[in-house]
Amino acid sequence: MATIAGQHVRAPPLTSTSEQPPLFDGTTRLYTSYSCPFAQRVWITRNYKGLQEKIKLVPIDLQNRPAWYKEKVYPENKVPSLEHNGKVLGESLDLIKYVDANFEGTPLLPNDLARKEYGEKLLSHVDTFVKDLFVSLKGDAVQQSSPAFEFLENSLGKFDDGPFLLGQFSLVDIAYIPFVERFHVVFAEVFKHDITEGRPKLGTWIEELNKIDAYTQTRVNPQEIVDLFKTRFLPQQ
Numbered sequence: 001m002a003t004i005a006g007q008h009v010r011a012p013p014l015t016s017t018s019e020q021p022p023l024f025d026g027t028t029r030l031y032t033s034y035s036c037p038f039a040q041r042v043w044i045t046r047n048y049k050g051l052q053e054k055i056k057l058v059p060i061d062l063q064n065r066p067a068w069y070k071e072k073v074y075p076e077n078k079v080p081s082l083e084h085n086g087k088v089l090g091e092s093l094d095l096i097k098y099v100d101a102n103f104e105g106t107p108l109l110p111n112d113l114a115r116k117e118y119g120e121k122l123l124s125h126v127d128t129f130v131k132d133l134f135v136s137l138k139g140d141a142v143q144q145s146s147p148a149f150e151f152l153e154n155s156l157g158k159f160d161d162g163p164f165l166l167g168q169f170s171l172v173d174i175a176y177i178p179f180v181e182r183f184h185v186v187f188a189e190v191f192k193h194d195i196t197e198g199r200p201k202l203g204t205w206i207e208e209l210n211k212i213d214a215y216t217q218t219r220v221n222p223q224e225i226v227d228l229f230k231t232r233f234l235p236q237q
């Protein structure tokens with residue numbers, strides 16, 4: 001995609017009136033939404049592995065979805081989905097592993113057993129982590145979200161040869177960051193609370209992730225995050 005002053009121009013999302021791109025013509029396609037944290041995981045993975053030319057982004061407007069998406073592409077009617085080798089696959093955690101295992105580029109899971117096992121443990125916890133954060137919004141959010149962020153702070157202390165969850169950058173960071181990005185913004189803006197306060201490792205983790213283009217190119221406009229949370233998850237605010 002063309003670049004203007006270092007900013008990647010995002011293709012406009014396909015809507016209910018857009019034509020369906022050809023299916024199974026040999027092109028690998030990532031059906032996505034720019035604001036979806038699940039889809040963002042696969043987008044970061046694709047970027048980090050340098051697969052911009054190999055995996056084409058197909059952004060979908062989820063508010064005005066093309067009917068062909070559910071009918072012809074992905075009956076689950078969710079994003080992300082990946083069209084590859086005559087199949088359409090879904091589920092972001094499966095997809096990031098799939099892209100890592102089936103495409104070229106820097107491997108995003110470590111080789112050594114201790115890190116691998118710890119990585120699996122963190123990946124199997126991420127759904128609970130995300131759920132706990134959303135549930136916290138229904139009560140005293142700062143207090144109720146604290147155990148989840150403490151969990152992350154403690155996890156970041158496990159390997160000290162790098163600032164990431166398994167030391168070096170991996171799929172595990174990719175699984176967590178889209179959600180931490182959103183809650184970091186919302187807590188600062190809505191609750192005037194910095195989730196990194198008293199959590200130095202979490203602060204450094206976010207800072208280091210923000211040095212990785214593959215991630216920063218996928219970030220959502222903070223105002224958009226706040227607006228979305230206010231209408232969808234914080235109607236009382």
Ligand SMILES: N[C@@H](CCC(=O)N[C@@H](CS)C(=O)NCC(=O)O)C(=O)O
Nearest residue numbers: 036037038077078079080091092093
């Ligand atoms: N478990 C799925 C969740 C995907 C998901 O919920 N995507 C949302 C957008 S963020 C979606 O497509 N929602 C549309 C719908 O549910 O109709 C994954 O990890 O990929």
